[in-house]
Amino acid sequence: MNRSEILRRRAKELLSKGEVKMVVGYCASSQPGVAQPFFATTPEQAEQLIFDATCSQNLANFLLKVKNIGRVAVVAKGCDSRSIVVLLQENQIQRDEVHILGVGCEGVIQNGERSVSCRVCEYPNPLIYDEMLGEQAAQQAADTAIRMADEDFTRLTPDERWRVLSEEVSRCIRCYACRQVCPNCYCPVCFVDASMPQLVGRTHNISDNMVFHIMRALHMAGRCVECGSCHRACPMGIDLMRFNRRVAKIVKERFNAVAGIDITTPPALTRFSPEDAQEFIK
Amino acid sequence: MKNRIISRDELAQLIDRLVERVDVYAPVREKNGANWGKVGSANEIYLEAVNTHEPAKGFLFPRCEMILKFDQSGNAVEPGLPQEQVVFGIRPCDARALMVLERFFTSEGKTDPYVQARLEKMTIIGVACNRTAPACFCLALGNSPHSSEGMDVLLTDLGDVFLAEPRSEKGEKLIAGLAEAEVKHLERRTELKERVESEITGRIDTTRLKENLPKMFDDPVWERLSLPCINCGACTFLCPTCHCFDVTDETVRGNSARYRVWDSCQFALYSRHASGHNPRFNPAFRYRNRVMDKFYYTTEQMGLISCVGCGRCITVCPAGIDIRQTVATLLSFIDSTER
C-alpha cells in the first residue's frame, strides 16, 4: 500500500471512531502538480486525501486555524513535524490536541523541479509523530551546488552582495504570502502592520523591502525549519531560502541549535549562555 | 473605422518609431514565461506566452504611487503629470480589466485624478489570444479571447500578417496608412477565434450567482470553502481588477511623502475600524469578501462582474485554490437548496 492509501485508511478509521474531529491533509487541486490543503471531517471526505510530491504546504500552519474544532489529526512531513515541535514549545498548540500522522517525504516538486529547500533537506522523516504512514524516506544527498553557491556568495564584496540581494527583493510586492504560509508567523499584529510607531514602510521601496525580509528572517532565527513553503508561495519567485538558510547556519554555528528537532531544547533565541561567543563585540 | 492589416516588419517599424517618442511597455521574456518590461526595440517583445505574469493594472494604478510631498514648513509638491506611454501586447482579459478599473475609479460622479491622468496619456494596443492556458476562463464569464474591450487597437496574429482593428480615434490614427483588411483576413480571424474559444468549455452562470450570493452571505459554507485559504494578498495583488488601496505618509528627517499603495481585503487589518472593531476578523469572512466582490458587489456598484477570467489567482495561490471550483461549489449549493 502506498502512503496515500494508508493515509486514507487511517483517516477513515480515526474519523469514524471519533478519535479526531478532522484530518488535516492534502487533496488534489484543479491544477496538475499542485495539491491543496484539505480538511476531512467525514470518512467519505477522507477518500480525497493524498500524499505525494505535490504536497507542498506546511500543514502545521493550519493547526492554529482549526484550533477550536477539537482534536485533529495532521499529516506531517519531516519539516512539518519540526514546525509542530516549535509550535508546541511556544505553547501555540497542546500535544494532546493533535494526532500526528507522520509521513516520510522524498521532496516537494513544484513546476517540475525539486524544491530548493528539499534539495538540502536533512530531516525527510518526522521527528515527532503518533504513527508513521508507510515507509520512512531515505536520506538523500544534499545538493552541493546550493552549498557552493552559498559559499561563493560569501566571497563577494559587501557591495556585490547588497546588489544581488536588493535586486532579488526589488521584486517583492509585499503580498505577505511568505508570512501567511509560515507556521511561525502567527503574531496577531505583524510588525509590518505596526503603527505608532511604524516599524517599516508600506511601500515597496528597496530599503523597506530589505528591512521586511531581514526582520522576518531575524524573527525566524532558531525557529525556521527551512520547509521552503515561503519560497514556494512567493508569487514573484524571490529566492527566500537564501535568507533562511543563512540564518539557520548562523544559529547552528553560533549556538549549536537546530529548530524543531528536540522538543526538550527551547528555541535558541529564547535562551542564552554566559559562554556565548562575543568576538564581534568590542 | 477601417480594419487594416500590418506585416511583422511593419509592426516592428511602428514600434521602433514609437519607442523613439514615448515609453513603450510590452511583454518580455522572463524566467518562466513573460512579464511587462519597458522595451527599447521591437525585437525585445515576447508574445509567445499566453499571458504576462503580472496584469497591466500597474500602468493605471501603480503598486506604489507618490501623490504628495511635503516638508515641515508646509511646502507641498504634487507629483508631475504622467508621461505618454504605450502598452503593447495586452491580452483581452487584461484590457477588459483596465476598462473595469476605469469604471471603478470614475464611478459615482467622482474621478480619481491620478488614474484619469494616466489613462489620458496611454495608448493600449492589444493582441488577441490564439491559444489559452489551463487556468484561463474568460469565456466562462461571457468574455472572449478575441475581445477588444478597453483597447485602442486590437491586433490578431493571422499567421503571415496581423489584423489591426481600431477601436478609438487614437487607435485609428495610429494605424492610418496601412493596407486595408480584406474579407479573407476577417474570415481567417473568425476561424482562429472559434478555434481558441472551443478551448474553454466551462461556463459560469453569473446571473444565478448574482441573484443568490447575497442570500448566502451568512451561510456556513464559507467556513468550509475558506479553510485552505491562508489570507495572503497574492490573489488580490495579481488580479487585474482588484483595486483596494491604502494611503500612507512616511517621513524621513522632516521630509514627508504621501503614498498610495496596494492594499488587500485579505489582510487581517484591512477592515479594522479606528475603534478596534474588525468586522472581518474571521479569515472566512475575508475569503467570502473577495468572491462576493468579484461576482456580486461590483455588479451592484458598476453593473459588471469584475472577474475577467485571467486565471492568475488560480496559478499563484499558494494553497492551490481555484476560484472556478469555489463558484461551482456555491452554484451547486444554490441548486441543492432550491430543490
Place this chain on the structure above:
Amino acid sequence: MPETAQFEPKIVAFLCNWCSYAGADLAGISRMHYPPSIRVIRVPCSGRVDPFFILQALQQGADGVLVSGCHPGDCHYLTGNFVARRRFAVLNDLLEFCGIEPGRVTFAWVSASEGERFAQLVKEVTEKVKKLGPNQKLKKDR
C-alpha cells in the same frame, strides 16, 4: 576628493543607562575629547535594543550605529545583555551577509567606569565609518 575629506559621519549610539551611558558621561565630565559624531539614545538596557532601531537608524540616514551595554555578568537587570548578545550576534552576521559593510554597525560593552575607553571606542568607530563613507544602502530618500 574634497567631499570625502569633509565627511563627518552621523552615528546613532544606543547606550544602556546603567553602564555605557554612564561611561559616556564620565568621558564628558573628564573632558576627554572624542569626535562629535555620535547622537546618543539612552535605553534602560542593551536588551531593549530592538534590531528595528538599528535598521531604522540606517533608513533615516545614519552613517553608522553603535550599540553599547554592560559587560556580560554586570547587567543591571542581570540577564538583559545576555539576551541581547545572541540577538546582536544573529543581526550582525545577517547584516554582513546582506552587504552592510563590517564596521557600520558596531556592538560594544562599556562599563560606567570606562570613560577613556568610551572615548577611544567612539574615535575608532568614527574613523571606521569615515573610511566606509556615507551610508547608501538601506537609506530612504524623500
